[in-house]
Amino acid sequence: MRDLGEFGLIDRLTARLKHIQTDVTVGIGDDAAVLGYPADCEIVATTDALVEGVHFRSDTISVHNLGYKAVAASISDIAAMGGLPKHILLSLAIPPDSDISRLEGIYDGIDEISQHYKCSVVGGDVVKTEGPLVINVTLLGTVKRGQALLRSGAKVGDVVFVTGYVGGSAAGLSYRLRSQHPPFVETAEDTAAWKDCMEYLGSCHERPNPQVQAGQLLLASGVCSSCNDISDGLASELHEISKASNVTIEIQAAAVPIHPHVQAFARGFSCDALEWALYGGEDYQLVGTVRKESFDTLAAQFHQAGLQMFAIGHVTGTGRGVLLRQGNASTDISASGYNHFRS
Numbered sequence: 001m002r003d004l005g006e007f008g009l010i011d012r013l014t015a016r017l018k019h020i021q022t023d024v025t026v027g028i029g030d031d032a033a034v035l036g037y038p039a040d041c042e043i044v045a046t047t048d049a050l051v052e053g054v055h056f057r058s059d060t061i062s063v064h065n066l067g068y069k070a071v072a073a074s075i076s077d078i079a080a081m082g083g084l085p086k087h088i089l090l091s092l093a094i095p096p097d098s099d100i101s102r103l104e105g106i107y108d109g110i111d112e113i114s115q116h117y118k119c120s121v122v123g124g125d126v127v128k129t130e131g132p133l134v135i136n137v138t139l140l141g142t143v144k145r146g147q148a149l150l151r152s153g154a155k156v157g158d159v160v161f162v163t164g165y166v167g168g169s170a171a172g173l174s175y176r177l178r179s180q181h182p183p184f185v186e187t188a189e190d191t192a193a194w195k196d197c198m199e200y201l202g203s204c205h206e207r208p209n210p211q212v213q214a215g216q217l218l219l220a221s222g223v224c225s226s227c228n229d230i231s232d233g234l235a236s237e238l239h240e241i242s243k244a245s246n247v248t249i250e251i252q253a254a255a256v257p258i259h260p261h262v263q264a265f266a267r268g269f270s271c272d273a274l275e276w277a278l279y280g281g282e283d284y285q286l287v288g289t290v291r292k293e294s295f296d297t298l299a300a301q302f303h304q305a306g307l308q309m310f311a312i313g314h315v316t317g318t319g320r321g322v323l324l325r326q327g328n329a330s331t332d333i334s335a336s337g338y339n340h341f342r343s
């Protein structure tokens with residue numbers, strides 16, 4: 001890698017990007033990219049850093065899927081605003097002893113997800129570091145002017161929704177971090193079921209599906225009063241909506257959608273699947289609120305489009321708070337979830 005030099009490295013990595021760029025007047029190779037945007041749109045911009053040892057480890061994710069997931073996390077933020085992803089700026093801080101094939105693998109994963117979601121890398125930066133590998137993704141997208149979905153519009157009476165299963169990524173990570181064989185695999189049938197379960201958990205953790213189409217439907221419906229994507233866990237994201245909208249939210253534990261594979265894995269290892277769903281994070285589903293009278297129509301639209309839409313609770317009052325109802329008991333759930341500066 002040292003032989004390549006900075007510019008050789010950039011050439012090697014960007015050569016992996018096969019996805020055709022659209023709305024790019026000037027792309028990689030000049031001082032800055034020049035990008036075209038439709039006049040009836042606003043730009044949505046998000047940035048997130050991923051640090052080796054904090055966001056990923058070589059034994060928890062493949063290099064290809066690391067590239068895939070790094071961009072997926074940013075696409076998810078654009079989806080939560082009701083936007084479409086367009087242009088990626090990609091910066092890497094690279095330890096000097098890094099293997100070039102590892103970096104190329106990351107770029108292949110980025111190229112794969114770029115093709116799928118029709119966005120492209122238009123620039124970036126490479127620097128050396130004495131610390132761990134850092135990948136920073138900045139993503140620019142478009143949203144219909146004045147229509148971005150915010151966290152701040154939830155109103156009393158609204159239904160709280162989530163666009164898919166939660167807890168799968170944390171379950172997948174928990175699987176990756178443990179070495180022992182599952183206690184419930186005895187017969188050949190068990191082995192087959194276990195294999196399906198592991199594939200599901202692995203893909204939840206390594207290859208999340210950011211909900212761009214769901215965000216588009218929510219925006220077009222005109223009845224979505226708040227929206228957020230789930231990076232830190234359902235509890236934390238609900239607290240953000242509660243804070244931004246100054247409302248109290250109550251969700252039903254039994255209504256939180258947890259995939260049967262996640263439940264089976266939790267049972268097998270005596271873990272709590274609801275904990276993963278509430279506090280695990282990295283599910284990259286959307287959570288938000290819609291007007292009560294419009295929920296059924298919206299859910300039907302989602303199902304027609306092959307998407308999921310689960311009602312998990314209501315906005316019950318004004319003033320901040322998130323409550324979890326289990327049977328007759330209703331308890332405050334803390335804002336805990338993944339938090340970089342709190343343990």
Ligand SMILES: Nc1ncnc2c1ncn2[C@@H]1O[C@H](COP(=O)(O)OP(=O)(O)O)[C@@H](O)[C@H]1O
Nearest residue numbers: 045046047048073076077080228229230231232
């Ligand atoms: N270092 C920073 N400087 C300025 N704004 C920041 C910084 N870090 C985070 N933010 C902003 O704070 C808000 C919350 O960030 P974050 O919790 O990371 O959002 P998300 O979970 O959607 O990625 C976002 O608007 C983000 O842009």
Ligand SMILES: Cc1ncc(C[n+]2csc(CCOP(=O)(O)OP(=O)(O)O)c2C)c(N)n1
Nearest residue numbers: 053054055056057060231232280281282338
């Ligand atoms: C090795 C490893 N340890 C822990 C995690 C779990 N994890 C790391 S960061 C994170 C939350 C999401 O990252 P963050 O930087 O908070 O993204 P943002 O909320 O800004 O989108 C989670 C659940 C992981 N993915 N890999």
Ligand SMILES: [Mg+2]
Nearest residue numbers: 047048049231
């Ligand atoms: Mg962030």
Ligand SMILES: [Mg+2]
Nearest residue numbers: 077080229231
């Ligand atoms: Mg977010």
Ligand SMILES: [Mg+2]
Nearest residue numbers: 231232338339
């Ligand atoms: Mg976070």
